[in-house]
Amino acid sequence: MQQTRDYLKQLGLPTGDAYDLPTSAKRFPDGAQYRVEIPSTEGPKALLAVLDEAEKQQVLIHRVSQGSGIMLLTDAEIREMVKIGADAQIEVSLFVGPRAAWDTGAQINASAGKNLGARLRGMDQVVYATEDVKRACALGIRSVLLADEGQMWLVREMKKSGELPADLVVKVSVQMGAANPISVRMMEDLGAGTYNVPTDLSLPQLSAIRQVIDIPLDIYVEVPDDFGGFVRHYEVPEMIRIAAPMYVKLGLRNAPNIYPSGLHVEGTALALSRERVHRAAVALDIIRRYYPDATTSERGASDLGIPVV
Numbered sequence: 001m002q003q004t005r006d007y008l009k010q011l012g013l014p015t016g017d018a019y020d021l022p023t024s025a026k027r028f029p030d031g032a033q034y035r036v037e038i039p040s041t042e043g044p045k046a047l048l049a050v051l052d053e054a055e056k057q058q059v060l061i062h063r064v065s066q067g068s069g070i071m072l073l074t075d076a077e078i079r080e081m082v083k084i085g086a087d088a089q090i091e092v093s094l095f096v097g098p099r100a101a102w103d104t105g106a107q108i109n110a111s112a113g114k115n116l117g118a119r120l121r122g123m124d125q126v127v128y129a130t131e132d133v134k135r136a137c138a139l140g141i142r143s144v145l146l147a148d149e150g151q152m153w154l155v156r157e158m159k160k161s162g163e164l165p166a167d168l169v170v171k172v173s174v175q176m177g178a179a180n181p182i183s184v185r186m187m188e189d190l191g192a193g194t195y196n197v198p199t200d201l202s203l204p205q206l207s208a209i210r211q212v213i214d215i216p217l218d219i220y221v222e223v224p225d226d227f228g229g230f231v232r233h234y235e236v237p238e239m240i241r242i243a244a245p246m247y248v249k250l251g252l253r254n255a256p257n258i259y260p261s262g263l264h265v266e267g268t269a270l271a272l273s274r275e276r277v278h279r280a281a282v283a284l285d286i287i288r289r290y291y292p293d294a295t296t297s298e299r300g301a302s303d304l305g306i307p308v309v
Helices: 002-010 044-057 075-088 122-138 149-161 181-189 203-210 233-243 263-290
Strands: 034-038 063-065 091-095 143-146 169-172 194-196 217-222 246-250
Touching: 034 263, 044 075, 044 263, 075 091, 075 122, 091 169, 122 143, 122 149, 143 149, 149 169, 181 194, 181 203, 203 217, 203 233, 217 233, 217 263, 233 246, 233 263, 246 263
Parallel strands: 034 063, 034 246, 063 091, 091 143, 143 169, 169 194, 194 217, 217 246
Antiparallel strands: none
16 A cells, blocks of 8 residues: 555645645735635526625635536526626626436436436437537626536647637536546646545545645535535634635525526525535635634635636
8 A cells, every 4th residue: 555655646636535625825926815706696686696695694605517408508697697797797607508417318317327317318418518618608698607628629629729718717517526636636737727626525625625726616515415414613713724716605404406497496596596605604604613713705806717808
């Protein structure tokens, strides 16, 4: 075992999980350690609800993300989200639409096939998902949420060639599942701009990942039931210290899965959006209480994927 650890050290990799929990010296470009993300913001009405509740709760939101997919939003809805996000100076990240879980294949429904998740089945789905990205960017979106290595590579190449905006933020979904420093560094090499780690990683595991990557980590500090249902609010100060730069991401336990969203669940979606902001207020209180020196970004940081009107 020691020979393996020695070889990992030669490669500049951690030789194990980082139980000493060193403080991360890495930061966002503006020098901040953490930002706040509200996920499952399913359309313009939900985005307005998030911003309204954020004002009431005095919570600064840096990013919202959506899960139902670009393909289930009309051009008018995307333009409205672009306008709202640009006015509020927050990042609006939209998920690509096609994914294995909603396709005609059967493996995803088998007990051992859940890992197929949000991957793209076949080249047609790669084309469809890329059309989603192109349409969103043409309408002003500057952050997309991906969950497939092949599409990550393709989007990276399209950014290089000018087919997609160079400042497009590539946010990688929790459904990718890379859970160790080597795997997450591979995601960074493929073009990930920010990576959502699995929801159950320990502090030593998060710390080891931080040692070998520079991109921000998106960390669920409250987790939807179908991703584990963990409530980790008291760990947030230590997460920030060891894993900065990171997005403090507020899911919601004891809440229904609303994907894909729409008018049939609109009332529930809006209520969930507001409660996620309330949970963010709770997490921020804990940060101020136990890590008062932690630094966050001001509104409109230059590296955010703020929509372009």
